[in-house]
Amino acid sequence: MDEVRIIEIKKSVFDDNNADADKLRGELKEKGVFLLNLMSSPGSGKTSTLVRTINMVKDKLKVAVMEADIDSDVDAITIKEATGVESIQLHTGGMCHLDAEMTRQGLDNLPLSDIDLAILENVGNLVCPAEFDTGSCVNVMILSVPEGDDKPLKYPLMFSVCDLVLINKIDVLPYFDFDMEKCKENIHKRNPAAKVIPISAKTGEGIDQFAQWLQQQVAVWKA
Amino acid sequence: MDEVRIIEIKKSVFDDNNADADKLRGELKEKGVFLLNLMSSPGSGKTSTLVRTINMVKDKLKVAVMEADIDSDVDAITIKEATGVESIQLHTGGMCHLDAEMTRQGLDNLPLSDIDLAILENVGNLVCPAEFDTGSCVNVMILSVPEGDDKPLKYPLMFSVCDLVLINKIDVLPYFDFDMEKCKENIHKRNPAAKVIPISAKTGEGIDQFAQWLQQQVAVWKA
Numbered sequence: 001m002d003e004v005r006i007i008e009i010k011k012s013v014f015d016d017n018n019a020d021a022d023k024l025r026g027e028l029k030e031k032g033v034f035l036l037n038l039m040s041s042p043g044s045g046k047t048s049t050l051v052r053t054i055n056m057v058k059d060k061l062k063v064a065v066m067e068a069d070i071d072s073d074v075d076a077i078t079i080k081e082a083t084g085v086e087s088i089q090l091h092t093g094g095m096c097h098l099d100a101e102m103t104r105q106g107l108d109n110l111p112l113s114d115i116d117l118a119i120l121e122n123v124g125n126l127v128c129p130a131e132f133d134t135g136s137c138v139n140v141m142i143l144s145v146p147e148g149d150d151k152p153l154k155y156p157l158m159f160s161v162c163d164l165v166l167i168n169k170i171d172v173l174p175y176f177d178f179d180m181e182k183c184k185e186n187i188h189k190r191n192p193a194a195k196v197i198p199i200s201a202k203t204g205e206g207i208d209q210f211a212q213w214l215q216q217q218v219a220v221w222k223a
Numbered sequence: 224m225d226e227v228r229i230i231e232i233k234k235s236v237f238d239d240n241n242a243d244a245d246k247l248r249g250e251l252k253e254k255g256v257f258l259l260n261l262m263s264s265p266g267s268g269k270t271s272t273l274v275r276t277i278n279m280v281k282d283k284l285k286v287a288v289m290e291a292d293i294d295s296d297v298d299a300i301t302i303k304e305a306t307g308v309e310s311i312q313l314h315t316g317g318m319c320h321l322d323a324e325m326t327r328q329g330l331d332n333l334p335l336s337d338i339d340l341a342i343l344e345n346v347g348n349l350v351c352p353a354e355f356d357t358g359s360c361v362n363v364m365i366l367s368v369p370e371g372d373d374k375p376l377k378y379p380l381m382f383s384v385c386d387l388v389l390i391n392k393i394d395v396l397p398y399f400d401f402d403m404e405k406c407k408e409n410i411h412k413r414n415p416a417a418k419v420i421p422i423s424a425k426t427g428e429g430i431d432q433f434a435q436w437l438q439q440q441v442a443v444w445k446a
Contacts (some may be wrong), residue, residue: 013327014239014295016227035245039263041264041266041347041370042264042349042370043264043369043370043371043374047242068376069377070350070378070379070380071376071377071378071379072373072376072377074373074376074377094354096319096332096348096350096351123349123350123376124262124264124349124378125319125348125349125350125351126265126347126348127293127319127346127347127348127351128319128348128350128351131317144266144369146266146369146370146392147264147265147266147369148266150295150297151266153294153295153297154265154293154294154295154297155265155293155294156293156294156346157293157317169369171398172369172395172398175395175398176393176395204401208288209300223284
């Protein structure tokens with residue numbers, strides 16, 4: 001099994017996270033690095049979605065991944081082994097989210113001059129990560145079919161801060177009471193501008209659409 | 224559709240939550256009320272598990288439920304309609320967890336002298352609720368099959384504070400790469416004393432075991 005670097009993230013001292021996040025976005029713009037912040041509940045399929053997506057874009061974009069977790073390094077190892085791209089593990093020391101300064105600590109451990117797309121896999125949590133701007137260029141979240149189509153009603157902030165919602169595990173739709181149209185309606189109640197792409201990280205369905213969207217976003221950012 | 228009371232929970236002013244939680248437990252012991260704190264990720268099946276369980280014990284125990292959510296009142300209405308027991312909605316105002324004082328604000332809205340078992344359905348979140356003792360007599364968590372058998376490795380604190388782990392949605396085991404024995408092993412790495420019961424809130428499998436465990440706990444508490 002590959003070894004990956006584990007970075008112990010320290011608590012931020014900045015009072016104004018929004019200002020710091022804007023500053024980080026400016027720095028990334030200057031360096032031509034696009035930062036994607038990926039959020040979801042535990043077990044929605046963030047890592048397996050990333051593996052599929054990275055393998056689809058890695059010939060066109062130079063990609064690196066930061067895997068944030070309270071403990072363990074299994075996700076960073078999975079990404080490294082399954083895609084070959086640079087992958088580091090960020091340990092949050094029990095903290096339930098990342099803010100801009102914590103994200104910067106991770107980015108400082110990546111070779112930014114050689115990266116087009118940096119991906120932050122945030123802590124699995126539908127509540128706290130939504131409250132903290134990480135300095136990312138876009139926020140993407142995954143809602144998986146087994147979680148239910150009512151989640152936008154219960155976790156409003158998360159859905160309102162995301163540019164794109166991936167609805168994952170559509171391969172198991174026949175086994176769950178999940179109404180795709182109702183789910184989209186609930187998402188758009190919270191965020192009329194949100195783009196929604198149904199995917200299956202298991203079968204690969206829909207990943208091409210996400211990969212295409214991502215490449216467009218990176219191209220616009222670097223233009 | 225039934226209407227339910229919605230309680231807007233205020234942020235606590237107590238510095239020492241652990242002391243306050245012990246105090247609340249003492250008060251509950253005196254009143255003969257058993258408090259169950261139920262935690263899980265969003266969409267693991269807390270509400271549907273409660274409906275099944277309450278319908279199994281409500282002839283033997285007087286039950287009331289507090290449904291904590293950032294927004295919406297759908298869960299409290301579901302409990303009331305599907306079980307007939309007293310059910311109130313606690314709105315946390317965006318907060319990602321409940322502590323002892325916030326739990327007390329909920330309990331103050333229940334007719335405690337007429338209740339054996341009070342159930343707190345905590346905010347859907349595997350991180351923050353684990354950090355705050357609510358004053359409950361037991362902590363129970365639900366991990367659902369689609370979330371994956373590796374979750375105890377990634378959310379160590381949650382698994383270590385729970386007396387019982389319910390593994391829900393076992394009806395869809397054939398459609399997911401979920402190793403039940405490995406999952407139990409991962410749970411016991413974090414918490415050797417944790418009891419594990421596989422259930423399906425959809426088919427009802429295993430709910431009788433949980434109901435029996437719960438009745439035993441209440442009997443010991445009230446003895």
